[in-house]
Amino acid sequence: MTGRARAGDEESAAAGGRFSLPLLLAAIGVIAVNMRVTITGVGPLLEQMSETTGNSVTVLSTLTSVPVFTWALLSPFAHPAARRFGLNRVVLAALVLLAIGTAVRSLPGPEFSLWFGTALIGVSLALANVLLPAVVKRSFGTRVPLVTSMYTALFAGCGALAAGAVVPLSHAVEPGGGDTGWRFALAAVVATLPIALVLWIAHMRGFGPDAGHPRAGRAARGPSVWGDPVAWIVGGYMGVQAILFYVMITWLAPYSRSLGRTELVAGFDSMIFQVVGVIGSLALPLVMRGRMERWVPAALPLLTIAGIGGILLAPGALIVWIILAGLCSGASIACALTLMATRAPDHQSASALSGMAQSVGYVIAALAPITFGALHTATGGWTASFLFVLAAAVAQLVLGLAAGRDRHVFEHRRG
Numbered sequence: 001m002t003g004r005a006r007a008g009d010e011e012s013a014a015a016g017g018r019f020s021l022p023l024l025l026a027a028i029g030v031i032a033v034n035m036r037v038t039i040t041g042v043g044p045l046l047e048q049m050s051e052t053t054g055n056s057v058t059v060l061s062t063l064t065s066v067p068v069f070t071w072a073l074l075s076p077f078a079h080p081a082a083r084r085f086g087l088n089r090v091v092l093a094a095l096v097l098l099a100i101g102t103a104v105r106s107l108p109g110p111e112f113s114l115w116f117g118t119a120l121i122g123v124s125l126a127l128a129n130v131l132l133p134a135v136v137k138r139s140f141g142t143r144v145p146l147v148t149s150m151y152t153a154l155f156a157g158c159g160a161l162a163a164g165a166v167v168p169l170s171h172a173v174e175p176g177g178g179d180t181g182w183r184f185a186l187a188a189v190v191a192t193l194p195i196a197l198v199l200w201i202a203h204m205r206g207f208g209p210d211a212g213h214p215r216a217g218r219a220a221r222g223p224s225v226w227g228d229p230v231a232w233i234v235g236g237y238m239g240v241q242a243i244l245f246y247v248m249i250t251w252l253a254p255y256s257r258s259l260g261r262t263e264l265v266a267g268f269d270s271m272i273f274q275v276v277g278v279i280g281s282l283a284l285p286l287v288m289r290g291r292m293e294r295w296v297p298a299a300l301p302l303l304t305i306a307g308i309g310g311i312l313l314a315p316g317a318l319i320v321w322i323i324l325a326g327l328c329s330g331a332s333i334a335c336a337l338t339l340m341a342t343r344a345p346d347h348q349s350a351s352a353l354s355g356m357a358q359s360v361g362y363v364i365a366a367l368a369p370i371t372f373g374a375l376h377t378a379t380g381g382w383t384a385s386f387l388f389v390l391a392a393a394v395a396q397l398v399l400g401l402a403a404g405r406d407r408h409v410f411e412h413r414r415g
Contacts, residue, residue, distance in 0.1 A: 020206055024139055025147070027199035028132065031095065032151040034196055035128060036159030037189040038102060038121050039064055040274060041166040044253045044267035045182045048170060052179040053111055057254060058373050063118055064250045068366035070122025071129060075359035078130035079351040087131060087138070087351070088204045094127035095197050098190070106187035108179065126358075133340045133354045138347035145285040145338045152334040153281035160274030162189040163249065167267040225352040228409045234339050235357035237297065237399045239364025241332035243392040244304055244325060247385075248273050250369040252322070255382060259315060273322045277330025284334040297335055298400030303328035304393035308386050332396070336361070343408050353409050368392070 042049075042064050046057045053060070082090045101124055105117025132151065140147045169188055170181030225231045252273060256266035288296045307325035310317060340357055344350035375384040 020203075021139065023199065023206060024135075024203050025150075027196065027203045028135065028147070028151050029154050030192055030196040030199055031091075031128065031132070032154040033158045034098065034190050034193045035125060036155040037162035038098070038125070038186075039067055040159035040249050040270070041162040041186055041189050043249045043251070044163055044167050044263075044270055045170060045185065046254065047257075047263065048167075048177040048182045051177075052182070053114075055111075058377060061250050061369055061373055063114070064246060065366045065369050066115065066118045067122030067125055068246060068362045070119060071126040072359050072362035072366055074123060074126040075130050075355045075362065077355070078127050079134075079355040081127070082131055082134070082351055083348075087134060088200075088207060090127055091131055091135070092197075092200055092204065094124045094131075095193070095200060096124075098124035098128075099193055099197070102187060102190050102193070106183045108183060130355045130358055131351060133337050134347045134351035137341040137344065137350040144341045145288055145334075148338045148341065149281050149284045149334045152337060153278045153330070156274055156281050156330045156333070157278040159249075160271045160278065163274055164268050164271030165189065167264055225349075225356045225409055230343055230407050230409050230411070231353055231356050232360070233399060233402045234336070234343055234353060235360030236364075237339065237396065237403045238336045238357045238361030240392045240396040240399060241301070241329075241336055242361055242365035243368040244389060245277075245329045245333065246365050246368050247372045247389055248325065248329070251372055251376075251385070256318065258382070259318065269318065269322060272319065273326040273329070276323050276326035277333075280327040280330030280332075281334040283327075284331045284338070288335065288338070294404045294406070296400075297339070297404045298397050300328050300332050300335060301393040301396040301400065303331075304396070305390065308390045308393065312383060312386050312390075328393075339403055343403075345408055345410070349409055 043061075046060050049055070049060050050057050078090065085093075097120055101117045101120030101122075103117070104113050104120060107113045107117070133148070136144055136147050136151075166182070166185040166189065167177075169185040170177050172181075173184045174181030249270060253263075253266040253270045256269045257263065261269065284296070303324045307321040307323075307328070310321035310324070314321075336357075337354075340354040341350045344353045371388060372385045375388055376382060378384070
């Protein structure tokens with residue numbers, strides 16, 4: 001075991017003596033349940049939303065990019081906020097803001113509420129996305145890959161269920177779909193959010209004081225992660241792996257419809273892509289160990305290359321290609337989040353690296369559905385759009401070769 005691993009275990013043991021790790025694990029799990037459902041439920045409802053708002057599907061598809069742009073802009077501020085106010089308090093604020101944003105997005109009336117609520121959701125998820133890897137690093141030591149894979153499997157699985165459930169929910173409330181139906185469906189998918197709030201508050205009570213450092217200056221913050229080459233590799237890997245997910249949750253259902261499949265079947269196609277992602281997330285710690293840890297980040301995109309190549313060459317077997325791409329998507333996000341923890345020597349560095357990497361990553365990811373849609377509109381077909389995703393998979397492979405090396409942020413400054 002390395003010195004860094006031992007330090008992580010000591011940090012975990014110290015934290016574990018003050019609060020319940022099972023309670024924290026439960027809290028992280030229920031938070032994860034609510035992290036993707038607010039985004040993945042949008043794609044299958046785009047046609048209903050288009051009919052009731054009068055906007056085109058292409059315009060409304062940017063709803064999935066609004067939170068991602070927000071993450072890109074605000075992720076760097078999550079780490080300073082956690083230092084100032086305390087990690088636990090900022091996560092709590094993120095959960096409260098997520099509840100408010102979901103409610104505002106589902107309000108009937110002016111279309112502004114749809115976009116503003118989505119932006120609030122983006123702010124809340126920017127904080128949660130960045131800080132959860134730091135929470136895991138602080139509390140779980142060398143079990144980071146296992147815990148990370150568990151919570152990424154949860155948000156992938158529940159995101160998948162949301163994608164498959166929103167259309168039936170909308171039709172149950174308003175037969176044939178409509179304004180009331182899709183708004184209710186988008187609100188219903190976060191029904192477990194109050195449980196997440198209760199569990200996190202219970203965790204905070206057991207954890208004890210976590211007041212942060214209100215007067216912490218630049219010197220206390222240490223060197224900037226933005227100048228670290230390892231951080232840029234992790235950020236680039238985060239971005240290119242996310243292209244597949246955000247393209248597929250936005251455009252898989254419309255693509256499936258273009259093949260003659262029904263709205264309900266297209267929603268289930270999107271769900272299947274995300275369900276198999278759960279398997280990918282859970283499988284990651286089984287393969288990302290020993291000597292294989294070095295090569296897994298580069299090996300994962302081979303599944304995407306096979307899946308997207310299949311879509312281009314044999315679209316009739318769509319379900320097979322969805323499964324291959326979904327396996328890569330689930331494993332890749334777990335791998336990227338694991339790298340944010342394992343490429344940092346402590347939880348403070350993990351928080352800084354996570355903020356920087358997710359900011360860089362989500363700039364790339366936010367542009368992906370828009371680029372995909374623009375290529376589709378410009379060419380009138382799907383080939384150029386899927387070639388774009390294929391190119392992203394190749395970039396992930398190249399960056400994965402660099403990310404797999406056992407290096408850490410700030411290592412060159414420590415000599």
